[in-house]
Amino acid sequence: MVPHVRVVIALGGNAMTGPDGSVTPQDQDRAVGVAMERVADLVAAGVSVVLTHGNGPQVGNLLVKNELAAHVVPPVPLDWCGAQTQGTIGFLILDALDAALAARGVTTRVATVVTRTLVDGSDPGFDEPTKPIGRYLPEVEARPLMEHGQTWQDRGDRGWRRVVASPEPLEIVDAPAVVSLVAAGFVVVAAGGGGIPVVRGEDGVLRGVEAVIDKDLSAALLARAAGADVLVIATDVDHVVLGFGTPDARPLESVTPASLRTLQREEHFAGGSMGPKVEAAVRFVEAGGTRAVISSLENIELAVHGRAGTVIEES
């Protein structure tokens, strides 16, 4: 069976956390198990799949551990936390997808690749960090961390919160390993959490940097690098909604990249969590991808073929 469609699927938080956002090991394991049933259906149907995933709540937990154990063991930087979650979530996906494929009599193998993503050290995000991470702390606890170079912001009643850069992903550094494994027939898990952020020094050497990369924007780059036909951004809603929260709210079913750019300019997606998903989808199609779909996890098999979700393609 020769795969006739190659798809990158970006899994959102609901594919890896409990219904209430819980990230106990058991809840993560269960959520990944449910998500992999849907992915296995796709693979069984002959689709070539590359998976990527978020890691926000998982990194949040690692930061708390860093903080509470800092008097005994040295904290690790944010890029290392990203690497840690690529290990754990990648491992969960390996076991769960192997099992779901075996249950369908499919012998396709799965591989997880530790993946770096190049960002620009002069990205404006590093001068004015805006992405909040980790938990709220009282000012008295945030101050010493600021003296160690971290940026924290007063967020009012809930306290202070660390903010970091969320720079533009420029290149999936380890894409060649993904491409090689895809060509050999593997389902590949890559660029988890948007990839481990690295910058290139003046000496040409790559080094990790403390930042958070939007996983959907990285997914769009990964999809291009992997030669994917379709990018599916799997989330917890069925469609992008125009006029969300207003009486005129309506689901967006099919749209061209140009129309989506117009809707962006009209600020239909400002401020919400949908903005980066819309941006990632439109970038992928503008760069030559056949189709991007923003869809619920439940519907990804239909979404791949443009029969569910918000479908972005040239008319």
Added chain:
Amino acid sequence: MVPHVRVVIALGGNAMTGPDGSVTPQDQDRAVGVAMERVADLVAAGVSVVLTHGNGPQVGNLLVKNELAAHVVPPVPLDWCGAQTQGTIGFLILDALDAALAARGVTTRVATVVTRTLVDGSDPGFDEPTKPIGRYLPEVEARPLMEHGQTWQDRGDRGWRRVVASPEPLEIVDAPAVVSLVAAGFVVVAAGGGGIPVVRGEDGVLRGVEAVIDKDLSAALLARAAGADVLVIATDVDHVVLGFGTPDARPLESVTPASLRTLQREEHFAGGSMGPKVEAAVRFVEAGGTRAVISSLENIELAVHGRAGTVIEES
């Protein structure tokens, strides 16, 4: 340049920690940098390399974080800690080896694969765990953890310590991804910390299990699966020493697998840290490998060709 020799190198703790065993991020980074200079020399000389590495001190730190943050975030099991270290150490190796290769004008790419290792759920280690991990605690703190199913032992003056199974590695589950990447010309980092331990349930499904796998025994399996000619176990001494600590101490330079088995039976390696290294080396050659070498990290290039270290091969 067609690689004419394929080598698996198992890196010991000194390749990833400071001189005093320190595992601050800076010390890990520096130690990996030094080790990758030696590995890059090998790759530049046309040798096809697969790397594996230990993770003991790193997992120790993660267990402390688990423990000290347990009142805020849920602890993760030991198999997840192993997965976390595959991410971080794999990431450090990617950056450091890329840089060392670039400095030599070598364009070979490096990839890190999240790797599971199959163990037997009925391995005697699970009934009578013997491998100490993590830090010493007073009995009063160990007791509640025992009530949660952990095994702790009274270690005298220093306190109580958790012990876990160290089962036999049976199969490197993700070896096919390693083989595929090696065939495509990558240097591959795999089976870090011996691999993430998994057991196969009666339903045929693989699931993580709390255990520690000896990284050298896994390296021997990995070397066979990857079709390596040579296994190099890189450590902090130049040779295996017979009669270590006695007036008759002498370095072992060249030995056949049969002679090494005899020395094992005479308990020359009992109790020390050299036992599993000797066992891994002899297994690799008995199973058809051309040569196994136990050598200092500094000498790995000579070691590959049997010109340094303790060389185990048929005469």
